[in-house]
Amino acid sequence: MAPPPELMPELVEEILLRVPPDVPACLARAALVSKPWRCLLSDPAFRRRYRAFHRAPPLLGFIHGYFAASARKVPLFVPAVTPSPFPQRALRADFAGWCVLDCRHGRVLFGIPGEGLNLVVWDPTTGKRQGLPEPPVRRQAYNAAVLCAVRGCDHLDSHSGPFFVVLVGDGNGATGSHLYSSEAGAWNASADLGSISFAKRKPSALVGDDLYFVLAPGDIILKYNLGKNCLSIIHPPEAPGKHGDILLVPMEDGSLGLARLKCS
Known part of the structure; x- marks a missing residue:
């Protein structure tokens, strides 16, 4: 035939x-x-x-830190698809002891334990790592987020473009924010709240040009506007009865949603 x-x-x-x-x-x-x-x-x-x-890219998985037998945190990639696009053994070996701070727009932000505040941005697709200069905040009380710096980007292929890192922490006696630009290679002047709070290591939420973090005590929500480089405070609504930690969730309608975790 x-x-x-x-x-x-x-x-x-x-x-x-x-x-x-x-x-x-x-x-x-x-x-x-x-x-x-x-x-x-x-x-x-x-x-x-x-x-x-x-349109929307698929969720390949998520990265979190778990405690290994040595009582050290080890980043672990949990795949949502089969087979996993990233090798588990290499991730554990190369990033042992690193703390996962954020993951957004195709990049992962790590904090490395040490004497100073060491941050590294990693592109899991290309394997490229970029260390950042040390910002002027206390290393024990901070949180940070990474995001694409290109306005109007659909974030489907942001790996080779510039990025921002927004850090919130206690420095010089006040809670402030610091913005790192990969294009400038430096941190900019901070925007201060004028009071001392501590940033919780909870996932941040990006809604439009606003980044939201959770502060302690009281689960106060810190709003950082990228365009204006300014900070503002939002008090969360009261929850009836006993409740757990507050979680920030970007909603599909472009607003900020709140969730509370009760009994993991």
Whole structure:
């Protein structure tokens, strides 16, 4: 029998465009079928169409710190897809003892224990690490967030672009914020609250140009505006009865949501 006719390249592209992104290995296997398929899948124009077609990127997993047998925190990547795109053994070995502070827009922010305040931004896709200069805050009472610095970016391919790190902590007798720009390579002047509070190591929330952190005592919410470089305070609503820690959640309508964790 004669071999079946080959699909036209336009049809192949339309079929591959509809491969679901929640299993990245499917596209990798498709690239091994033939040289034309590999050229198509590696074409930047196809990748742009693929991201636009599927819109929101899939959740590949999350990174958290757990206590190993040595009582040291070890970052662990928990995959939401199979197989995991990041090797577990390398992550544990290379980042043992590091503290996971934030993960956003394709980057992970770590704090490294030591005499000073050492922060490192890691791109898990490329493996690139970038250490930051030490900011003028106390290393025991701070929290930080990392985010893309490109306005209007869809954050589907932010790995090679500039980034910001916003740090909130106690320095010079007042709670203040500090902004690091990867383009400038330095921290800017701080915006102070004028009072002393302690930033909790809880995930921050980004809503528009505003970053939100949780302070102690009282679960006070600190709002930092990126454009104006200013701080403001929001008192959380009272919860009836006994409640747990407050958690900040970006809502789909562009507002800030609050959740409380009761009994893990």
